[in-house]
Amino acid sequence: MMILSEEAQTEVTRVAVLAGQILHQHGAESRLIEQTTQRLGLALGADSIELSVTPDAIVITSLYDGRCITTTRRCYDRGINMQMVCDVQRICVMAEKQLLHVKEVKKRLKRLVPYKHNRWLVVLMIGFSCGSFSHFFGGDTAVYWTTFVASSLAMILRQELAHRHHNPFVNFASAAFLATIITSLGVIYDIGENPKIAMAASVLLLVPGFPLINAVSDMLKGHINMGIARWVFATLLAISVSIGIVAAITVMGISGWMR
């Protein structure tokens, strides 16, 4: 059993909350945030770690020998990054096996830098992804390539706006607007057998899939508040995408979406 002085306990609390904050900011589900923070705190010598995960902050209290230390961290959304989640989890497992001490854990957590895939590779893959969706909806080759062009350009716009820290709702609405403008050109010039399939498939890169799945699994595992917050966020994103689509089909004079 480790003996913790007050300063040491404060340090353990800070390290644990840092791990939780990183997980929260990069889109881990609430159960994972809770478990990882608690396990890290216990591995570093606290008697127990109590935490409350809310949609924009985490509050954590460490207990040791009847002494409580509480701290709060605000969590800004940094975008989904699974590599960060993996790294924090690995550090937690290493600390649990007593391979790392408080200082090393802190140093490693501070050193983590979000890894990003090459953006042009992502654009290419997202273009092909939406092309595959158009195939699933029954589109032919011409529709496939219309979808590819529209969704790649929309992805470039999305990356540019995200890079400039624009509001996500504005970002998604503009990307949907751009994609639908391009695919409605396909409808006007009658490219392929059923060009309306391209309109449906080219905006699928904007489906907030991760927040939606996280929302339901949070609620299933008892974090109702977090689940509702994520669900509302995802719904608002979907509504802004629909506003972008409706604006574009009104401008281009197309009647009906997928009908």
Next chain:
Amino acid sequence: MDNFLNVLSLFLIDAWFAWIPAVGFAMVFNVPRKMLIYCAIGGSFAHSFRFLLMHFGMPIEWSTFLASACMGFVGLYWSRKYLIPRPVFTVASVIPMIPGSFAFNAMIGLMEINTGGYSLELMQIVMENGLRTLFILTALSFGLALPSILIYRGRPIV
């Protein structure tokens, strides 16, 4: 025999087209490069399995549930093996099954009711697409969460 070959070829084409969105979205979520191959395998497995179940007449919600439950258990195995949290593989693998167009269809229907006035056809579109989105999505997440709900029950997996 002819029928079997026909289904097999449709199954393989489905599996081929399903790995692309799984990897594409995994890259948007910044899944580490070494793990992308598992997202590809998982994505094509889950979507083609669902295709097979739907081909034999199972409703889309139940086939989605079974496919994502299988994916949850496969993810459990990989996650224990590589000591990596499960959502890293599983969420990207089920992304091809997310009911995106149903969701957008429902929302656009709502907006058309606002601009063009209420009509039974529009309301039918909104309700059918909205409910389908809701049920498919719940089936998807519930299937993925099945291992931790049934087997681990609150204990950490990794």
